[in-house]
Amino acid sequence: MRIATEFERTFPKWLIGDSADDRIFVIHLHWPRFVGEVLEDNSPATRIEPTFIDGPGGLTAPELARLMRQAGDFYLNEIKRCERTPASFSKPERPPKHENNQHKT
Numbered sequence: 001m002r003i004a005t006e007f008e009r010t011f012p013k014w015l016i017g018d019s020a021d022d023r024i025f026v027i028h029l030h031w032p033r034f035v036g037e038v039l040e041d042n043s044p045a046t047r048i049e050p051t052f053i054d055g056p057g058g059l060t061a062p063e064l065a066r067l068m069r070q071a072g073d074f075y076l077n078e079i080k081r082c083e084r085t086p087a088s089f090s091k092p093e094r095p096p097k098h099e100n101n102q103h104k105t
Contacts, residue, residue: 004030014074026071032057036071046072 008030015027017035024038026048032055036048048071056064 014071016075016078024075026075028067028071032059032067036068038075046075048072048075 011029013028013030015029017025017027019025026036026038028034028036028050033053034050035053036050039047039049041047048068050068050071059067
C-alpha cells in the first residue's frame with residue numbers, strides 16, 4: 001500500500017476543469033496523476049481519455065479500468081450536484097476596487 005504524500009493530504013483527489021475551447025477535463029491530483037478529457041458521445045457511458053503526468057506507474061489493466069470508472073463517476077456526480085446547485089460553478093464576485101488601492105482611514 002502506498003503512503004499518501006503531503007501533496008495528497010493537502011489537495012483533493014479530483015477536480016473538474018474546462019478550457020476556452022469548451023473542452024472539459026477531470027483532473028486526478030493523487031498518484032497516478034493525470035488530466036483526463038471528458039469525451040461524450042451518444043452512448044450512455046462517459047469516456048475519459050487520460051494523459052498521465054507521471055506515467056501510469058505500472059497500473060494493471062483492471063486498476064486502470066477502475067481508475068477511469070472512478071473518474072467518470074466523479075464527473076457525473078459533479079454534474080448532478082451542479083444541476084441541483086447551479087451557483088456552485090459561478091465565479092465569485094470580486095470586491096470593489098479602491099482608487100489607487102488605498103484604504104481610507
